[in-house]
Amino acid sequence: DLRDESDRRGIRVVMELARDANDEVIMRQLFRRTQLQTTFGVINLALVDGRPLELSMMAMLGLFLDYRREVVRRRTVFRLRKAEERAHIVEGLIRAIDIIDDVIALIRASKDPQEARAGLVGTLDFSEAQAQAILDMRLQRLTNLEKNKLEEEFAQLLADIEKYRSILGNPATLDMVVREELAEIRSGFADDRRTTIVDAVDEVSLEDLIPEEEIVVVLSRDGYLRRMPLEQYRLQGRGGKGVKGATPKVGDEAAIISVSSTHRDIYLFTTKGRVFAVKGHAIPEPRTGKGRLASQLISLENGESVVGMKDSHLHGAKFVFFITARGVAKRLPAEELENLTRAGRRVLTVDEGDEIARVRFSSGNDDIFIVTAKGQALRVSESEFRPMGRQARGVRGIRLMGGDLVVGCDIVKPGHQVLLVSERGVGKRTCYDEFMPHHRASGGCRAMKISPKTGKIVGSWGLMPDDQIIVMTNRGRVIRLDVDEISILGRTATGYRVIKVAEGDEVADISVIRTSEEEGE
Structure with missing residues (x-):
């Protein structure tokens, strides 16, 4: 039996159930199928200093408090003057x-x-x-x-x-x-909340509300992520000290930098060989501060941390090539990175004490260029690494000598040069043609002459003549350059200063800004 007993005092609907009816099931059905309970999504997208930002509840309240402080300050200034x-x-x-x-x-x-x-x-x-x-x-x-x-x-x-x-x-x-x-x-005005706030978004696309823009994403060694607009960094000449960029918190250091977009996924690779996908717009863009821990954006296990980061634009690539710091290499079909969830997916079995050094996307018919911290390089055909499953460990990619570690890996493309940069900001471009192909697991040849003055090699990046690069130091100094500012030298040469590095600071990472449709780094 159903009765409407609503009157001037309020709404009252009475349902008399059969003796064997389950009242909890009935209520769930009423909530689900009628307007007794309505659910609607709320996206706290607001203009902050003229920029659209998706705000958490705490950030929104913080901005409101800042506004109230400014109102009280201005009012007090007026009253003081009067x-x-x-x-x-x-x-x-x-x-x-x-x-x-x-x-x-x-x-x-x-x-x-x-x-x-x-x-x-x-x-x-x-x-x-x-x-x-x-x-x-x-x-x-x-x-x-x-x-x-x-x-x-x-x-x-x-x-x-x-x-x-x-x-x-x-x-x-x-x-x-x-x-x-x-x-x-x-x-004077408070009363009981009439709605429930839940952490859910239903049938709303954030990409429809957030403008697409190129961003620079920075990961610190302590696992903090933050993003900044690429346009924030103007072009400078070679040898400058850069500008203040992603300043890490005290005791932390910037570690990895990547250029992406607010609408694209950022792949995050962990010490346990898992990969996660995070939307560019989901990474915070704080005006000040250290950003947000990666563990707050993805589901990391105890003792697991993010050690690699790469933009998800595959550019038609068919394979993902992994190389670890100890030289273990693996080729994985690119479709294994599709439809990633918050739980992540294991893509590589990593040995104890080893970690992913670089991740690159390949066509299946490319040459791979591997670089070590002590200046050795190996050019090897991709075909020497057979495709493997997600749980596989991989095979030896390069033979390392005397405590050397892999720091760079690139895909050799026609007309490209390789950029090598050291810890002290010394770098050069070298044509790939100067490196003859060898078999995998060999030691390669000298790629750059290093010394205590230059420090060890930080990494390698494949470049086109019209590319730009962003160089970042441990302390968050950033410089943006046209690659033609960097000289093309022979493989045994040392190079010239790319960025002026302060005492106690070192180059942490570099990202390539590419305008063509080929793969960026």
């Missing part, structure tokens, strides 16, 4: 009453108000504002009673001025005013 102006006038009126005989005599001896005002200023040392107030004062205010009122007003004005200056001079006092005003609003 109080100081009024105190100045009242002080003049009190003094005028004290010497009223002189004031009256001067006014009576003047031909007009202008002469009287000039006399008050010049003879009795009143200000222009005080002189005008004295001329406007009525005779009834010359009594002792009026003087007492003016003195009380003056004392109150001085107290107000002190209070306003305290608010403006002490952030804690200003926050206390904001807190008290919010408490007043709450006491």
Whole structure:
């Protein structure tokens, strides 16, 4: 039985159920199939300093508090100015009453108000504002009673001025005013919440609401992610010290940089050989601060951390090529990276103490170029690495000597050069044709002469003549260059300064900005 017992006091609908009915199931069906409960998505997309940002609840409240602080500050500045102006006038009126005989005599001896005002200023040392107030004062205010009122007003004005200056001079006092005003609003208007906030988005595409723009994504060694607009970094000449970019928190260092888009996925590779996909717009763009831990964006296991990052644009590639720091290489079909979930997917079995050094996308018919920290390089055909499954460990890609480690890996393309950069910012371009192909697991040949002055090699990047690069140091200094600023030298040459690195700082990573449809790094 169903009855509508609604009246002027509110809505009331009564349902009488059969004895064997499950009331919880009935309620769930009512919530699901009727308008008894309505669910709607909320995307906190707002303009912050002219830029569209998706805000968390805490960020939104923080911005509101900043707004309230600014309102209170401006209001207090206005009130302070008015109080100081009024105190100045009242002080003049009190003094005028004290010497009223002189004031009256001067006014009576003047031909007009202008002469009287000039006399008050010049003879009795009143200000222009005080002189005008004295001329406007009525005779009834010359009594002792009026003087007492003016003195009380003056004392109150001085107290107000002190209070306003305290608010403006002490952030804690200003926050206390904001807190008290919010408490007043709450006491007058607060009631129980009528909706429930849940963390869900239904049938809403963020890409439709967020403008697509090129971004620079930075991962720190402690696992913090942040993004910045690429346009923030203007082109500079070779050898400069760069500009302040992704400044890490104290004790942390910038580690990996990648150029991507707010609409594309960023692949994150972990120490346990898993890969995750995170949308570019999901990575925070803080005006200040360290960003957000990767573990807050993806589901990492205990002891697992992100060690690799790459833009997801495959450019028609058919395979993903992995190389670890200890030289283990593996080729994986590119479709294994499709439809990644928050849980991630294992794509490589990594040995204890080893980690992914570089990830590249290949066509299946390319040559692979592997570079080590001590300046060795190996060019090898991709066909020497058979495709493997996601759980496979891989095979030896390059033979390493004397504690050397792999730091770079690239796909050899016609007309490209390889960029090599050292820890101290020394770099060069070299044509791939100077490196003859060898078999996998061999030691390769010298690619760059290194010394204590240059430091070890940081990595290698395949370049086209019209590319640009972004170089980032551990301390977050960033420089953007046209690649033609960097000389093309032989494979045994040392190179020239690409970025001026401060004492104690080192080059952390480089990302390539590519305008053509070929793969970027």
